[in-house]
């Protein structure tokens with residue numbers, strides 16, 4: 001098979017480091033011209049230089065992607081420099097971990113802004129272009145298991161990431177009639193971000209570096225391509241040599257009251273039926289312990 005993204009044009013946000021860098025390089029390797037966004041200009045320019053040195057095409061739009069002007073400029077740059085836009089990879093993100101009691105309003109706002117607003121600005125601009133131009137498009141958003149499962153100390157980040165999974169699903173529904181697809185990934189890899197969350201992650205013994213950030217990019221490139229034209233509104237876990245698919249929030253059990261409004265006190269007797277039928281414990285759970293792949297037990 002030839003290149004997956006020959007003659008395509010893609011945007012990648014937060015592309016200076018970590019997963020975004022790997023995604024920009026892989027999209028370029030698959031034939032796409034890439035418009036990179038990065039908050040830190042020299043870091044972003046270094047990736048642009050790496051792509052052009054390898055014979056690819058890339059330009060940088062430096063700036064904070066949570067600003068509407070930067071989202072607009074990314075789409076304008078793709079159209080001006082490369083004449084079209086085919087794919088958008090929303091990746092830029094930050095952490096400000098703290099338990100909710102200690103979390104400042106600034107820590108809450110910063111994370112919500114970069115992730116949720118940073119996904120909105122680009123998606124809004126790209127979808128507007130695709131709707132007006134009647135051209136198909138593909139978006140890959142970056143969620144996290146922290147949002148899908150919930151992670152201690154990440155109330156701001158997890159709320160943003162769960163919001164991104166919902167945002168992706170809704171964009172997929174709204175844009176289907178315009179031929180635009182929207183999917184989300186929940187990646188896991190060893191990057192500057194995860195070092196700050198988990199400390200230094202050791203390299204494994206095997207030849208394959210399971211937590212290398214570049215392991216995530218091939219699936220993102222595939223989702224951006226026409227080969228994935230039938231896939232939309234889904235959430236995938238991606239790490240190492242594995243790709244998982246998540247089910248959306250799904251009702252698993254119900255209790256009813258014979259067509260009458262409930263008395264509050266009835267739940268004292270009846271609520272247990274829900275947990276029993278659903279196979280769910282009523283207490284707060286540490287859902288991250290259900291991860292298939294963790295940095296702690298897979299070096």
Ligand SMILES: NC(=O)c1ccc[n+]([C@@H]2O[C@H](COP(=O)([O-])OP(=O)(O)OC[C@H]3O[C@@H](n4cnc5c(N)ncnc54)[C@H](O)[C@@H]3O)[C@@H](O)[C@H]2O)c1
Pocket residue numbers: 013014015016017018019020037038039040043063064065066091092093094114118142143144145186187188189190191192193194213
């Ligand atoms: N690494 C993981 O295991 C993991 C797990 C789940 C989700 N994610 C998500 O993947 C994405 C990439 O994470 P990473 O691990 O590569 O992190 P990273 O810190 O290595 O890279 C993030 C990049 O985004 C840039 N950035 C941050 N804020 C920006 C802004 N406002 N505008 C433009 N650029 C900005 C940073 O400068 C940096 O280059 C993030 O959305 C993150 O939440 C990562």
